[in-house]
Amino acid sequence: MHLPVSYPRSLLPDLGPDLWELVFSKLGRHPKDIVPLGAVCKGWQSILNNVTWKVLCLQHAPGLVEELGYNVGTEVPPGGWRGLYKFMVYCPGLNYPTFRPVCQGDTLRDLYSWEDGCGHVETRSRGFCTGYGASGKLSLAASVAQDNIFFSALCPHRQAINLPVFQNCHPALSACRGIVKNFKTSELAKSSGAAAHLSKVGAIGAGTARETNDIQGDEAGPDGGASSLRCPYCTESTFALGKDCLRNRHSDYDEFFDRSPEFRDREDNVDSASDSDDGLVRSALMTGFVCLNGHIMLGAGGRVQGGGKLVLGSGKGLELEPSNAVRFLSEYTPGKEGINVKEGVNFARGLNLDQLVLAESRLSSLLREWPSVRKEGSLQYWAFSPDVFVELKQAPKSICDLLTGDLPEEFRGIVWRYVTEGRPGLQQCKVLLEDALTAAGSARRTEWIHAALSEIGLSDPSMFPDPDSVNSYIKDPRSFTIEEVCEQQELAREGIEYW
Numbered sequence: 219m220h221l222p223v224s225y226p227r228s229l230l231p232d233l234g235p236d237l238w239e240l241v242f243s244k245l246g247r248h249p250k251d252i253v254p255l256g257a258v259c260k261g262w263q264s265i266l267n268n269v270t271w272k273v274l275c276l277q278h279a280p281g282l283v284e285e286l287g288y289n290v291g292t293e294v295p296p297g298g299w300r301g302l303y304k305f306m307v308y309c310p311g312l313n314y315p316t317f318r319p320v321c322q323g324d325t326l327r328d329l330y331s332w333e334d335g336c337g338h339v340e341t342r343s344r345g346f347c348t349g350y351g352a353s354g355k356l357s358l359a360a361s362v363a364q365d366n367i368f369f370s371a372l373c374p375h376r377q378a379i380n381l382p383v384f385q386n387c388h389p390a391l392s393a394c395r396g397i398v399k400n401f402k403t404s405e406l407a408k409s410s411g412a413a414a415h416l417s418k419v420g421a422i423g424a425g426t427a428r429e430t431n432d433i434q435g436d437e438a439g440p441d442g443g444a445s446s447l448r449c450p451y452c453t454e455s456t457f458a459l460g461k462d463c464l465r466n467r468h469s470d471y472d473e474f475f476d477r478s479p480e481f482r483d484r485e486d487n488v489d490s491a492s493d494s495d496d497g498l499v500r501s502a503l504m505t506g507f508v509c510l511n512g513h514i515m516l517g518a519g520g521r522v523q524g525g526g527k528l529v530l531g532s533g534k535g536l537e538l539e540p541s542n543a544v545r546f547l548s549e550y551t552p553g554k555e556g557i558n559v560k561e562g563v564n565f566a567r568g569l570n571l572d573q574l575v576l577a578e579s580r581l582s583s584l585l586r587e588w589p590s591v592r593k594e595g596s597l598q599y600w601a602f603s604p605d606v607f608v609e610l611k612q613a614p615k616s617i618c619d620l621l622t623g624d625l626p627e628e629f630r631g632i633v634w635r636y637v638t639e640g641r642p643g644l645q646q647c648k649v650l651l652e653d654a655l656t657a658a659g660s661a662r663r664t665e666w667i668h669a670a671l672s673e674i675g676l677s678d679p680s681m682f683p684d685p686d687s688v689n690s691y692i693k694d695p696r697s698f699t700i701e702e703v704c705e706q707q708e709l710a711r712e713g714i715e716y717w
Contacts, residue, residue, distance in 0.1 A: 267299065267300055268299075271298070271302070272299040275302050275306065276289065278306070278536050279531060279532050280531045281530045282306070282346055282531065282532040282533065285399070286368070286399055296510075297449070297451050297454070297513065301452040301513075304451050305395065306343065306533050306536075307533070308340070308450070309337055309338055309340055310393060310395060310515050311337035311338065311375065312334075312517045313335040314447060314507070314517070316447065316456075316506065316515075318470075319503070320391060320503060321391065325476075334391070335393075339538055340538065341537060341538055341539070342536070342538075343535065343536040343538075345371070345529065345532040345535075346396075346528075347529065348366065348367065348529055349526040350526075351526040351527065352526025353369070355522065355526070356394065356504060357464050357522075359409065359462060359464065359465055362405050362406045362409055362463050364405060365399075365404040365405050365406050366404075367399070367514070368529060370394055371394075372392040373393045374390055374391070374392050375391050375393055390519070390520065391517070391518070391519050393518070394515075394518060395515055396514035397512055398508070398512035401508075401511065401512025402416060406508060406512075406514075407508075409459075409462040410463055410508050412509075412510055415510070416510065445458065445507070449509035449510075449511065449513050451509070452513060454509040454511050454513075456509045457508055464504045464505070502518060502520040503519040504516060504518050542582070542618060543575075543578040543581060543637075546618050547577065573638075577637050577638060580640065582617070584633070584637075584647065584648075585617040587644060587648045588651070589651065600655050629651065629654040632647060632650050632651075633651075660692050663691060663692045663695060667691055667703060670704055671688070671703075671704065674704055683707050684703075688703055691703050
């Protein structure tokens with residue numbers, strides 16, 4: 219039976235906003251645990267937007283909230299508390315039209331693919347830095363670098379390829395995000411064209427939609443007005459960071475690579491990129507955009523060094539477990555020839571919120587029912603792997619970790635149907651899982667023991683002197699080791715020859 223996402227509320231009493239606030243605050247810190255609640259009803263969504271996201275921001279990054287000036291009173295950050303928490307934990311990635319100069323060059327070709335640039339929730343936050351050291355290292359123009367900006371650590375989305383010295387080495391690709399305090403009066407707002415846009419909007423006031431659209435451009439930039447591209451944190455209009463904002467000597471990745479000998483011919487240019495600002499500009503290609511609320515998204519190619527002063531209490535060390543449902547639906551889609559990660563992610567995005575919630579729940583149930591044994595006070599899980607009956611001494615971080623390796627294709631389909639459709643049921647799925655594990659283990663051990671016996675001259679299974687020991691090992695590796703089975707064959711063979 220397919221249940222609507224609002225179904226939980228129909229089963230629960232109306233506890234009132236105060237109690238719901240307390241309940242929601244205990245659910246966890248990962249957005250995947252909280253966002254679905256907002257789809258249940260408007261009342262819950264209001265509690266999340268006004269209280270829950272604020273509590274999470276103050277709990278996990280109180281220093282950053284204080285630096286931005288939103289820790290006291292009732293003032294709400296631009297984009298709301300939900301937008302601020304998303305900014306704290308979510309890397310926007312590189313798959314934006316504004317980042318094409320970095321990501322879509324002929325030089326990269328097969329070295330960069332769509333999935334390399336996907337946005338994602340960070341599994342471990344490294345906090346935020348501020349000061350001229352951070353702005354300067356990210357190639358911001360001198361005037362813009364004077365603004366009060368808080369930047370995340372660089373998030374590598376395509377590491378430089380590790381080729382031997384004296385061979386070409388492609389510069390790394392990274393993403394970075396930042397937020398400008400008091401953005402509307404900042405130099406970045408002026409240089410990016412955002413201030414002029416706000417001025418025009420204010421002048422138009424209550425103008426018609428047509429008049430408002432006249433100041434919107436397809437391409438973000440100081441001359442073209444706001445872009446149709448929306449901010450991933452607050453959905454506001456965005457503006458490209460042009461030459462007045464970023465110090466770039468190159469127009470795109472291809473030109474950058476061609477004119478950066480430190481990457482193309484490393485042995486002749488060991489000192490080509492110094493620690494000076496000029497050296498940093500030569501060694502990096504930066505592009506990006508900023509929204510009307512001051513959220514900055516940067517795409518970087520090349521040697522970009524971190525810098526600036528770490529803001530204490532800005533979320534460093536915050537750990538978030540990735541969504542099982544999205545990972546499973548993205549990586550383990552069966553039954554489609556040549557499916558890739560992009561297609562899997564698109565499939566996941568096409569699902570309704572309640573479908574994703576059910577998928578997450580079923581994956582959690584499958585992990586609880588996964589075949590395991592208790593040894594030395596802890597559960598040890600069976601896994602599909604080359605050593606298929608070697609027990610995992612620690613519980614896996616994710617059910618997806620157990621579904622990797624040599625997972626049989628037929629069982630992959632069973633898991634897929636259970637997670638996405640709920641059939642077969644959990645208990646039947648568990649029985650099929652145990653059968654699949656047993657069959658996979660038997661097949662693997664059959665291959666191993668036959669190879670070992672072939673080395674001692676026993677290549678025909680019908681002629682094994684002691685087939686019972688062989689079958690016992692295949693059925694249960696704890697009954698015999700491979701060495702013991704081989705020894706049994708030698709003893710039996712001697713007995714046969716003697717008589």
